[in-house]
Amino acid sequence: MPLVTSKELFKQAYEKGYAIGAFNVNNMEIIQGIVSAAKEEKSPLILQVSAGARKYANPIYLKKLVESAVEDTDLPIVLHLDHGEDFEICKQCIDDGFTSVMIDASHLPFEENIALTKKVVDYAHPRGVVVEAELGKLAGIEDNISVDAKDATYTNPEEAREFVEKTGVDSLAIAIGTSHGAYKFKGKPELDFERLKKISKLLPGFPLVLHGASTVLSEYVEACNKFGGDIPGAQGVPEEMIKEAAKHGVCKVNIDTDLRLAMTSAIRKHLHDNPSNFDPRKYLGEGRKAVENMVKHKIGNVLGSSDQI
Numbered sequence: 559m560p561l562v563t564s565k566e567l568f569k570q571a572y573e574k575g576y577a578i579g580a581f582n583v584n585n586m587e588i589i590q591g592i593v594s595a596a597k598e599e600k601s602p603l604i605l606q607v608s609a610g611a612r613k614y615a616n617p618i619y620l621k622k623l624v625e626s627a628v629e630d631t632d633l634p635i636v637l638h639l640d641h642g643e644d645f646e647i648c649k650q651c652i653d654d655g656f657t658s659v660m661i662d663a664s665h666l667p668f669e670e671n672i673a674l675t676k677k678v679v680d681y682a683h684p685r686g687v688v689v690e691a692e693l694g695k696l697a698g699i700e701d702n703i704s705v706d707a708k709d710a711t712y713t714n715p716e717e718a719r720e721f722v723e724k725t726g727v728d729s730l731a732i733a734i735g736t737s738h739g740a741y742k743f744k745g746k747p748e749l750d751f752e753r754l755k756k757i758s759k760l761l762p763g764f765p766l767v768l769h770g771a772s773t774v775l776s777e778y779v780e781a782c783n784k785f786g787g788d789i790p791g792a793q794g795v796p797e798e799m800i801k802e803a804a805k806h807g808v809c810k811v812n813i814d815t816d817l818r819l820a821m822t823s824a825i826r827k828h829l830h831d832n833p834s835n836f837d838p839r840k841y842l843g844e845g846r847k848a849v850e851n852m853v854k855h856k857i858g859n860v861l862g863s864s865d866q867i
């Protein structure tokens with residue numbers, strides 16, 4: 559099976575009320591760990607590449623690794639550009655064979671976000687590529703969470719409807735209180751589910767995307783800290799909230815931080831327990847296994863996309 563777009567995957571996920579994991583990939587071991595898990599769970603998969611990943615690994619290496627994963631597993635895999643910052647990078651990825659791109663113009667004024675997103679959609683659609691856009695700003699841990707601040711930064715439901723109508727975009731990343739990285743909340747985790755429900759009601763059948771959706775699983779944080787790391791107070795989105803979001807139109811759940819933590823904690827433990835080892839295959843192999851176990855858990859116990867291919 560060749561790379562697929564997310565069109566049909568989202569349609570089925572929406573109807574059945576589960577979500578598809580979009581995992582960030584940066585090297586071979588991360589790709590292999592994710593793909594092994596999806597294969598075992600018989601789950602569709604989105605592998606996404608950020609500008610940082612392209613810079614780190616060289617775009618052609620990532621593309622070929624993802625193609626190898628497709629050939630090796632025959633899974634329906636979407637190759638997606640994460641947080642494309644301008645038209646040029648989206649165009650480049652479309653020309654390179656990506657099946658999905660994100661144009662993230664959420665920092666621009668509303669009308670400019672619409673114009674840039676539409677420009678990408680107009681280039682992507684005739685080439686069979688789908689587009690994700692973003693409206694609203696992801697909260698940071700230091701951000702004020704007063705009601706006024708929420709209205710200023712979180713996605714406005716009416717604007718979301720207008721945005722989708724005017725751009726023809728295929729999916730939309732929304733801001734309801736999640737943020738990137740390992741420090742998402744200072745106190746009790748809280749997402750604005752009322753806002754999500756409003757957006758979803760105004761856009762029936764339309765797939766929404768949750769960025770910053772890692773849970774920052776405590777077993778990995780504890781292992782990192784135990785074996786020489788220093789990441790106190792790391793906290794993510796509880797898995798129950800991800801399950802709830804999937805019931806209200808969220809079809810794509812972005813996960814990067816949980817991959818980083820799984821891999822790093824396993825490598826830290828291995829190097830701690832085996833001070834004489836200097837064979838990278840040993841510690842990277844442990845890292846890959848940890849990624850596989852974490853992704854299996856997400857697909858099977860949180861996202862609900864097992865046995866959907």
Ligand SMILES: O=C(CO)COP(=O)(O)O
Nearest residue numbers: 739769770771772814815
């Ligand atoms: O949104 C993400 C990638 O676009 C990743 O979010 P996390 O940092 O929560 O994993």
Ligand SMILES: O=C[C@H](O)COP(=O)(O)O
Nearest residue numbers: 582608610611738814815
């Ligand atoms: O949304 C951001 C992703 O976690 C990618 O992070 P990165 O830019 O460090 O590759």
Ligand SMILES: [Zn+2]
Nearest residue numbers: 662664692696
């Ligand atoms: Zn953004």
Ligand SMILES: [Zn+2]
Nearest residue numbers: 738769770812
């Ligand atoms: Zn993101």
